[in-house]
Amino acid sequence: MEEDKTGTSSTLSVSATSIKVTEVSKDGDALTFIIVSQKLSGTGEYHVDRTYEDFEWLQQHLFSLEDVPGIQGIIFPPLPAKAQLNPSAKLVKQLGLLATGENWMLYCKALEAYLQQVAAHNTLNKTKDLETFLTSAEPPGRQKVKKGIFNRLSQAVEGIRKEGHKDVDEFFKTERDHNFTLTGFSKTAAERFLEVVLTEQKIAMACGHFAASLQLCVEAGEDPDMQTFSKMCVKISEVMVSMKSNVQKVAENNVSTLGLGLDLESRYQEAEKEMLFRRTCKLVELETASRNAERAKPVKKAAMDEIKRAAEKDFDHTSGVAKQEIARFQRARVDVLRQALIQWCEQQLLTAKDSAELYKQHLQAFRGPASSDPSS
Amino acid sequence: MDAPRESPQQADPQEPQDGHGETLLAEAEPVTNTNGPKQNSLLEEEEEEEEENLYTEATEEVSLDSPERDILLSDGPSPVTPPASLISPHLPHNHLYTHCSFDEIEEEDGPDLFDINISVSDPEKVGDGMNAYMAYKVTTQTSMSLFKTKQFSVKRRFSDFLGLHGKLASKYLHVGYLVPPAPEKSIVGMTKVKVGKDDPSSNEFVEKRRAALERYLMRTAKHPVLLKDPDLLQFLECSELPRALSTQALSGAGILRMVNKAADAVNKMTIKMTESDAWFEEKQQQFENLDIQLRKLHCSLESLVCHRKELSVNTALFAKSAAMLGNSEDHTALSRALSQLAEVEEKMEQLHHDQASADFYLLSELLADYIRLITSVKGVFDHRVKVWQKLQDSQLLLQKKREAEAKLHANKPDKLQQARDDIKELEGKVQQGERDFDQISKTIRKELGRFEKERVTDFKAVIIKYLESLVLTQQQLIKYWEAFLPEAKAIS
Numbered sequence: 001m002e003e004d005k006t007g008t009s010s011t012l013s014v015s016a017t018s019i020k021v022t023e024v025s026k027d028g029d030a031l032t033f034i035i036v037s038q039k040l041s042g043t044g045e046y047h048v049d050r051t052y053e054d055f056e057w058l059q060q061h062l063f064s065l066e067d068v069p070g071i072q073g074i075i076f077p078p079l080p081a082k083a084q085l086n087p088s089a090k091l092v093k094q095l096g097l098l099a100t101g102e103n104w105m106l107y108c109k110a111l112e113a114y115l116q117q118v119a120a121h122n123t124l125n126k127t128k129d130l131e132t133f134l135t136s137a138e139p140p141g142r143q144k145v146k147k148g149i150f151n152r153l154s155q156a157v158e159g160i161r162k163e164g165h166k167d168v169d170e171f172f173k174t175e176r177d178h179n180f181t182l183t184g185f186s187k188t189a190a191e192r193f194l195e196v197v198l199t200e201q202k203i204a205m206a207c208g209h210f211a212a213s214l215q216l217c218v219e220a221g222e223d224p225d226m227q228t229f230s231k232m233c234v235k236i237s238e239v240m241v242s243m244k245s246n247v248q249k250v251a252e253n254n255v256s257t258l259g260l261g262l263d264l265e266s267r268y269q270e271a272e273k274e275m276l277f278r279r280t281c282k283l284v285e286l287e288t289a290s291r292n293a294e295r296a297k298p299v300k301k302a303a304m305d306e307i308k309r310a311a312e313k314d315f316d317h318t319s320g321v322a323k324q325e326i327a328r329f330q331r332a333r334v335d336v337l338r339q340a341l342i343q344w345c346e347q348q349l350l351t352a353k354d355s356a357e358l359y360k361q362h363l364q365a366f367r368g369p370a371s372s373d374p375s376s
Numbered sequence: 377m378d379a380p381r382e383s384p385q386q387a388d389p390q391e392p393q394d395g396h397g398e399t400l401l402a403e404a405e406p407v408t409n410t411n412g413p414k415q416n417s418l419l420e421e422e423e424e425e426e427e428e429n430l431y432t433e434a435t436e437e438v439s440l441d442s443p444e445r446d447i448l449l450s451d452g453p454s455p456v457t458p459p460a461s462l463i464s465p466h467l468p469h470n471h472l473y474t475h476c477s478f479d480e481i482e483e484e485d486g487p488d489l490f491d492i493n494i495s496v497s498d499p500e501k502v503g504d505g506m507n508a509y510m511a512y513k514v515t516t517q518t519s520m521s522l523f524k525t526k527q528f529s530v531k532r533r534f535s536d537f538l539g540l541h542g543k544l545a546s547k548y549l550h551v552g553y554l555v556p557p558a559p560e561k562s563i564v565g566m567t568k569v570k571v572g573k574d575d576p577s578s579n580e581f582v583e584k585r586r587a588a589l590e591r592y593l594m595r596t597a598k599h600p601v602l603l604k605d606p607d608l609l610q611f612l613e614c615s616e617l618p619r620a621l622s623t624q625a626l627s628g629a630g631i632l633r634m635v636n637k638a639a640d641a642v643n644k645m646t647i648k649m650t651e652s653d654a655w656f657e658e659k660q661q662q663f664e665n666l667d668i669q670l671r672k673l674h675c676s677l678e679s680l681v682c683h684r685k686e687l688s689v690n691t692a693l694f695a696k697s698a699a700m701l702g703n704s705e706d707h708t709a710l711s712r713a714l715s716q717l718a719e720v721e722e723k724m725e726q727l728h729h730d731q732a733s734a735d736f737y738l739l740s741e742l743l744a745d746y747i748r749l750i751t752s753v754k755g756v757f758d759h760r761v762k763v764w765q766k767l768q769d770s771q772l773l774l775q776k777k778r779e780a781e782a783k784l785h786a787n788k789p790d791k792l793q794q795a796r797d798d799i800k801e802l803e804g805k806v807q808q809g810e811r812d813f814d815q816i817s818k819t820i821r822k823e824l825g826r827f828e829k830e831r832v833t834d835f836k837a838v839i840i841k842y843l844e845s846l847v848l849t850q851q852q853l854i855k856y857w858e859a860f861l862p863e864a865k866a867i868s
Binding site for chain 2: 178181182185186188189192193195196199200202203206207209210213214216217219221223225226228229232235236239243330334337338341342344345346348349352353355356359360362363366367
């Protein structure tokens with residue numbers, strides 16, 4: 001192994017699955033996240049506070065890891081967009097499902113997933129930067145980091161041209177097509193699921209308004225029929241409140257299980273897309289270098305050949321890593337979706353059972369005992 | 377949202393109103409009946425029952441004029457004296473509002489228990505183009521001796537219902553009975569149906585109308601006095617009913633009425649009654665408040681129904697997405713699970729749609745019915761004020777005549793005699809006025825008592841039905857989730 005200037009051969013001292021983003025605190029417009037992780041040695045845990053900039057720092061450092069052959073073949077765990085306290089409409093749209101949870105809890109879960117994914121990645125988790133991020137009391141340097149070759153902007157510009165570039169490898173050709181389809185579908189699915197959740201929230205609000213308005217129908221008066229009616233209004237109001245909490249719970253379940261899963265799937269497909277694109281760029285580089293080497297004048301030939309060999313080596317490494325990453329990714333995403341679907345189903349089932357019970361109780365209260373009291 | 381009340385001018389009875397040659401009933405004669413409602417009070421019935429269509433969904437209903445106003449041109453029989461006392465026990469039936477517990481019998485009377493069940497069903501389009509109409513089957517099931525048989529059906533169209541309401545209103549409103557308001561006309565809705573569009577919104581319109589007609593008949597039949605009315609009985613029993621012409625929307629008469637309405641608004645506002653009975657004042661205030669509350673509630677409900685429909689649509693869209701994901705998925709078990717997810721979501725789309733229907737047909741329409749009923753209530757209060765006003769006028773006139781008589785001496789024996797005759801007549805009028813006022817006050821008290829009891833029964837029945845729908849939805853969901861769980865777990 002080459003000498004690790006960036007500490008690529010160190011091991012993480014905490015358990016990947018134990019990493020939790022437990023809290024978020026507000027500081028002006030910025031959010032600070034509390035991250036807790038358990039020591040592998042079992043002797044305790046680390047508590048650190050980090051801002052979004054710290055996450056970005058980590059991500060950038062991962063992108064610019066040195067001495068990792070074929071690094072561009074890695075599917076980097078996707079970091080969610082930056083969250084702000086009073087998000088603009090554009091940001092809300094960008095965050096999608098992640099913006100809907102209460103008190104940013106969902107967003108914390110997404111950050112948590114990110115950290116766990118990085119910590120579970122056999123290459124990425126070897127960097128000292130991850131260790132620093134998770135364990136150091138001091139926030140990692142918040143200075144501007146060098147933007148590696150992963151500058152999205154430049155990619156976007158060249159992207160249109162290169163993205164469609166024909167592949168030499170059947171496996172990758174298929175994978176690129178497949179990924180293209182899935183990226184689109186999963187994004188749409190996440191967006192439509194968000195719409196469902198937002199509508200549920202509107203229903204909850206309407207129920208709340210109705211319940212509140214009903215309370216105003218309560219009339220003072222000694223007239224027995226009027227009193228009966230007033231009591232009834234109060235009861236109906238309670239039914240509405242139950243309806244409201246039912247719909248809210250359903251929305252919450254949706255968002256915290258399947259919603260999170262769909263969001264992650266969508267962003268991860270994007271991450272794979274970016275990796276495949278990088279590899280395609282390497283392919284283009286290689287093909288260009290080959291052509292140049294072929295056409296080179298004898299004077300330059302040796303140099304061109306050297307470039308071509310380097311490009312070839314790089315491309316092969318990248319493709320090799322990419323194949324492994326793809327296999328790993330396929331397993332991981334099935335797992336994520338499986339978990340999401342099971343949890344979703346279980347939670348919704350529980351909520352439905354609870355609600356059925358509650359509504360039955362209301363029904364009993366209205367039907368009352370067989371005797372004549374209409375207000376029981 | 378309330379338009380001001382109005383008391384219409386007495387229009388010239390002979391004036392032709394539109395091309396159909398409809399005329400006003402000859403009710404302008406100031407007959408002094410000692411036995412019942414004055415003829416000319418007929419004109420005062422164009423009540424403010426349904427001044428405007430309050431529950432307009434944006435593209436649907438437009439109410440040009442309130443059916444009440446049709447009384448002016450109703451071709452019903454002349455007014456009948458309503459019975460002097462409220463009779464017959466009042467027991468809720470058990471059809472439309474099931475699960476009602478038995479209320480106590482209000483008043484003991486004849487051998488007939490209140491047992492009647494009316495349903496409106498089988499809407500059928502008759503005819504073509506703009507002359508087409510919907511015919512509804514009205515089925516009555518009853519054991520009451522009022523009727524000739526135990527079960528019978530007739531075919532009726534919407535204008536028949538309006539005609540019935542017009543007749544009932546013309547007979548009973550001005551003496552203080554709460555005549556349930558008829559469902560509203562809708563130009564847009566009916567035009568779609570006539571033109572032959574067989575789309576969900578037309579079907580929804582017909583269903584909404586059918587349900588409203590059914591509720592209308594049941595509410596009317598539940599009224600112990602109205603139930604005995606010959607027009608109602610004829611409506612329910614006779615196979616052929618003379619067509620009620622005056623209810624055509626857009627008739628010239630309709631426009632005339634609207635003009636009158638505007639003019640009368642000013643007139644109305646100037647009547648101020650000195651209320652000697654605190655009960656009435658209190659009640660009026662209560663109904664004002666109730667009106668405001670119910671309208672607010674209705675608004676929230678419409679919002680709820682709207683969002684629920686939205687949810688159904690969004691769920692369907694998501695189901696499609698899930699299906700596409702499932703189809704593109706390589707991993708077999710995951711692909712299967714995603715396809716199952718799509719199916720579950722499709723089922724939920726239906727559930728949400730059904731729930732929206734329950735929201736609407738049960739809760740929303742209940743509130744709308746009661747908002748309309750309250751306009752009836754306000755109407756009878758207004759009638760009472762009119763009766764009082766009449767009394768005041770008579771009393772004032774009497775006083776003037778007496779004063780004038782006092783000034784007349786034996787000089788002019790003819791004039792004196794005339795004056796004394798006039799005074800005698802006026803005294804009779806005043807007495808009648810006092811009787812009328814007492815009667816209407818008494819009737820209103822009774823009617824409001826009935827209203828408040830009915831209100832409890834109605835709301836309770838609807839809420840029970842609604843809760844049952846909620847329970848059913850949750851039980852369905854449980855089934856779907858339980859079926860889906862093994863599919864999710866099967867992903868390896």
